[in-house]
Amino acid sequence: MSVGFIGAGQLAHALVKGFTAAGVIATHRITASSPDTDLPTVLGLRKMGVNLTTSNKETVNKSDVLFLAVKPHIIPFVLDEIGPDIEDRHLIVSCAAGVTISSIEKKLLQYRSAPKVMRCMTNTPVVVKEGATVYATGTHAEVEDGKLLEQLMASVGFCTEVEEDLIDAVTGLSGSGPAYAFTALDALADGGVKMGLPRRLAVRLGAQALLGAAKMLLESEQHPGQLKDNVCSPGGATIHALHFLESGGFRSLLINAVEASCIRTRELQYLADQERISPAAIKKTTLDKVKSGLSLFNNRGSGLKKKN
Amino acid sequence: MSVGFIGAGQLAHALVRGFTAAGVIATHKITASSPDTDLPTVQQLRKLGVNFTTSNKETVSRTDVLFLAVKPHIIPFVLDEIGPDIEDRHLIVSCAAGVRISSIEKKLQQYRTSPKVIRCMTNTPVVVREGATVYATGSYADVEDGKLLEQLMASVGYCTEVEEDLIDAVTGLSGSGPAYAFTAVDALADGGVKMGLNRRLAVRLGAQALLGAARMLLDSEQHPGQLKDNVCSPGGATIHALHVMESGGFRSLLINAVEASCVRTRELQYLADQEKISPAAIKKTTLDQVLQQPGVTPDAVGVRSRGISMFNSSSSSSRTKKK
Numbered sequence: 203m204s205v206g207f208i209g210a211g212q213l214a215h216a217l218v219k220g221f222t223a224a225g226v227i228a229t230h231r232i233t234a235s236s237p238d239t240d241l242p243t244v245l246g247l248r249k250m251g252v253n254l255t256t257s258n259k260e261t262v263n264k265s266d267v268l269f270l271a272v273k274p275h276i277i278p279f280v281l282d283e284i285g286p287d288i289e290d291r292h293l294i295v296s297c298a299a300g301v302t303i304s305s306i307e308k309k310l311l312q313y314r315s316a317p318k319v320m321r322c323m324t325n326t327p328v329v330v331k332e333g334a335t336v337y338a339t340g341t342h343a344e345v346e347d348g349k350l351l352e353q354l355m356a357s358v359g360f361c362t363e364v365e366e367d368l369i370d371a372v373t374g375l376s377g378s379g380p381a382y383a384f385t386a387l388d389a390l391a392d393g394g395v396k397m398g399l400p401r402r403l404a405v406r407l408g409a410q411a412l413l414g415a416a417k418m419l420l421e422s423e424q425h426p427g428q429l430k431d432n433v434c435s436p437g438g439a440t441i442h443a444l445h446f447l448e449s450g451g452f453r454s455l456l457i458n459a460v461e462a463s464c465i466r467t468r469e470l471q472y473l474a475d476q477e478r479i480s481p482a483a484i485k486k487t488t489l490d491k492v493k494s495g496l497s498l499f500n501n502r503g504s505g506l507k508k509k510n
Numbered sequence: 511m512s513v514g515f516i517g518a519g520q521l522a523h524a525l526v527r528g529f530t531a532a533g534v535i536a537t538h539k540i541t542a543s544s545p546d547t548d549l550p551t552v553q554q555l556r557k558l559g560v561n562f563t564t565s566n567k568e569t570v571s572r573t574d575v576l577f578l579a580v581k582p583h584i585i586p587f588v589l590d591e592i593g594p595d596i597e598d599r600h601l602i603v604s605c606a607a608g609v610r611i612s613s614i615e616k617k618l619q620q621y622r623t624s625p626k627v628i629r630c631m632t633n634t635p636v637v638v639r640e641g642a643t644v645y646a647t648g649s650y651a652d653v654e655d656g657k658l659l660e661q662l663m664a665s666v667g668y669c670t671e672v673e674e675d676l677i678d679a680v681t682g683l684s685g686s687g688p689a690y691a692f693t694a695v696d697a698l699a700d701g702g703v704k705m706g707l708n709r710r711l712a713v714r715l716g717a718q719a720l721l722g723a724a725r726m727l728l729d730s731e732q733h734p735g736q737l738k739d740n741v742c743s744p745g746g747a748t749i750h751a752l753h754v755m756e757s758g759g760f761r762s763l764l765i766n767a768v769e770a771s772c773v774r775t776r777e778l779q780y781l782a783d784q785e786k787i788s789p790a791a792i793k794k795t796t797l798d799q800v801l802q803q804p805g806v807t808p809d810a811v812g813v814r815s816r817g818i819s820m821f822n823s824s825s826s827s828s829r830t831k832k833k
Contacts, residue, residue, distance in 0.1 A: 212740060273743065299746070299747060300747075325719060325722065325741075326722075326726065326740065326741055327719070327721075327722025327723055327725060327726050328722075329726065330722065330725045330726050330729050332718070332721055332722035332725045332726075333718075333722055334714075334715050334718040334719050334722060336715075359718065359722060360714065360715075360718045362711070364711070367706070368706055368707055368711075370705070371702055371705035371706045371707045372702075372707065372715060373747055374701065374702070374705055374747065374751065375698060375701060375702040375705075375707065375712060375715050375716055375719065376715035376716065376718060376719040377747070377748070378741070378747055378748035378751050379698065379715070379716065379719025379720065379723065380719055380722060380723035380726065380737070380741050381738050381741040381742060381748045381751070381752055382694075382698070382719075382751070382752075382755065383719065383720050383723030383724060384723055384727065384734045384735070384737045384738035384741070385734075385738055385752065385755060385756075385760065385761065386690075386694065386760070386761075386764055387723075387724070387727055387734045388733075388734040388735055388738070388761065389760070389761035389762070389763075389764040389765055390683060390687065390690070390764050390765075390768060391734070392761070392764075392765050393682065393683060393764055393765040393766075393767065393768025393769055394679055394680075394682070394683040394768055396765060396768070396769060397678070397679035397682055397683075397768060397769060397772040398675070398676055398679045399676055399679045399680065399683065403670070403672070403676075404683060405727070405734065406668065406728070407642050407644075407668075407680060407683050407684040407687070408683055408684065408687065409724045409727045409728045410635075410640065410641075410642040410667065410668045410684060410724070410728065411633060411635070411642050411683065411684040411687025411688055411690075411691065412687065412691050412720055412721075412723075412724040413635075413640055413720075413721055413724035413725055413728065414633065414634075414635020414636075414638065414640035414641055414642060414667060414688060415635055415687065415688035415689075415691030415692055415695075415720075416691060416695070416717045416718070416720040416721035416724065417635060417638045417640045417721055418634065418635050418637065418638050418640075418688065419691075419692065419695055419713070419717040420714070420717050420718065420721065421638055425696075426692040426693070426695045426696040426699070426713065427692070427696055429688070429692045430689050430692035430693055430696070432520060432634065433633075433634055433686070433688050433689040433692070434689060435581065438607070438774070438778075439607060439608075439681055439682065439685070439686055439770075439771040439772070439774040439775045439778070440685070440686040440689045440771055442770045442771060442773075442774040443682065443686050443689070443690070443766075443767040443768070443770045443771035443774075444689055444690075444693065444767070445770070446763060446766040446767050446770045447690065447693060447763050447764075447766075447767050450758070450759060450762070450763040450766065451758060451763075452693065452694075452697070452760070452763045452764075453693065453696070453697035453700065454697075454758070455697075455754065455755050455758040455760045455763075456694060456697035456698050456700075456701060456755070457697055457698075457700050457701040457704060458701075458751075458754040458755070458758070459701065459751040459752070459754055459755050460698060460701025460702055460704070460705060460751070461701055461704060461705060462747075462750045462751040462753070462754045463747040463748055463750060463751035464705045464747070465750075466746065466747040466750040466751075467747045470746070470747070
């Protein structure tokens with residue numbers, strides 16, 4: 203089985219690093235393509251032994267499982283480009299936030315009667331094999347296709363199948379979740395430094411505390427509130443700290459964050475569905491390399507930049 | 511080497527579970543003591559195969575490395591009780607928040623010239639072997655003693671030596687840290703449920719996202735801010751979410767939390783140092799049970815007044831109960 207990536211950015215790089223660390227696939231069986239060869243991730247992929255090319259068609263020819271790892275607004279162009287080359291064996295896995303299975307199937311049905319499409323939402327910690335992934339299967343994908351994808355993604359973290367209508371909520375929670383955690387860790391370290399710890403130790407302890415707590419929760423049947431209670435001795439330091447968090451609406455900020463990310467994902471999906479992407483919305487250089495020499499793309503209109 | 515725990519509560523239980531999972535010590539070489547045999551953790555320790563007793567003196571005589579895993583305000587009583595039984599071989603490791611090495615050494619020096627004392631601050635994720643521990647060595651503990659403790663604690667997570675004056679800050683950060691994380695996951699799951707996920711999946715995804723991010727940071731040389739940048743695509747969902755967090759002062763709340771926990775730890779330490787513990791400050795049952803031990807006299811544990819009637823009146827007043 204060969205795996206291909208359309209797009210050689212953060213996501214492709216993270217997945218390849220995870221897959222190879224897990225040993226589920228050898229790097230020489232992985233191909234990745236991107237028009238931009240200057241990306242740092244491209245160099246990283248090369249170093250890992252991945253076959254790199256600037257031709258998306260080549261990636262399609264050399265793989266069986268094809269990950270679409272490009273920004274959502276690029277998806278339609280990619281599908282038009284590779285549509286004619288899709289074969290029966292191909293399993294198309296879109297990782298693009300907010301892009302519906304039906305929109306992908308609609309595009310590919312111009313070229314093929316039963317394109318096998320799956321949609322997944324993962325996150326960057328796949329790079330350390332602690333990702334969180336959900337997937338939904340398209341109309342023509344079979345149970346075995348789902349199992350194959352699940353095997354791949356389970357090698358780099360948690361993976362489960364869901365109904366497609368839940369994926370935007372998952373984006374808001376575990377898709378964006380690492381960013382919430384990095385922000386929290388930065389702040390916790392600031393707190394430690396304020397109280398006298400050297401920065402390096404503060405970052406280390408903060409990250410270790412979050413990791414340990416998350417692991418406890420994953421391995422426990424208990425409610426997070428119960429685990430929180432267990433750590434709060436009467437009149438002690440921890441409950442004093444928690445009061446500050448609650449007073450400031452800590453919980454509410456996190457609910458707001460999940461909601462905001464989910465809503466923005468749906469918004470981007472809606473804009474994409476309207477299929478009226480202004481040229482200015484697409485990064486000039488990327489589109490130039492995808493479709494060469496259209497004069498429209500030479501004027502730098504500002505317009506509404508719709509990107510994920 | 512045998513390990514003993516004075517106290518058989520959450521901390522002792524978490525450490526024993528971690529140590530045995532890591533295989534650094536066999537359970538039959540562990541002893542734990544507590545006057546209260548009804549604690550759920552006591553039953554769990556028994557199930558793990560730990561030697562359990564109600565006698566602290568028995569724990570002392572059977573062990574080499576002795577963890578003091580009781581609440582800070584109990585420490586002085588325990589030290590007075592076991593002081594006479596400490597031998598040269600004993601390494602006393604205090605896990606009590608805010609209790610200084612000097613106060614422990616001072617107590618023990620009534621009985622022994624060079625008591626080997628180490629102070630450590632750990633946290634509950636030792637139970638899944640992902641703890642965060644720091645320790646400071648006392649005047650008479652050798653380098654080997656520090657290494658021994660470090661070996662034990664490193665088997666259940668991260669462990670490093672620090673100067674003692676940093677330990678209160680560590681308490682605020684990684685000591686209390688898991689509680690911040692549990693609260694965060696509860697809230698994240700609420701967010702997921704609000705947007706349509708079932709609770710179980712929401713909790714799972716929230717915890718996994720935190721775990722993965724923390725692991726990425728630990729394995730990376732990059733700044734947390736850089737890792738955050740890497741996840742925020744232009745105009746995308748994540749940066750929208752981050753904006754609402756920043757608008758609400760998310761970072762500041764966490765700095766406040768670390769500070770509050772640290773400040774409270776120092777406050778408790780100050781109260782303890784004053785050595786004026788009112789009888790009402792100590793849970794009646796605990797003290798009664800300690801007093802019931804053979805060979806333990808009220809004077810020996812420094813109960814200043816027998817004031818039994820005071821314990822029987824359930825006056826609320828300012829109960830300076832401590833962590």
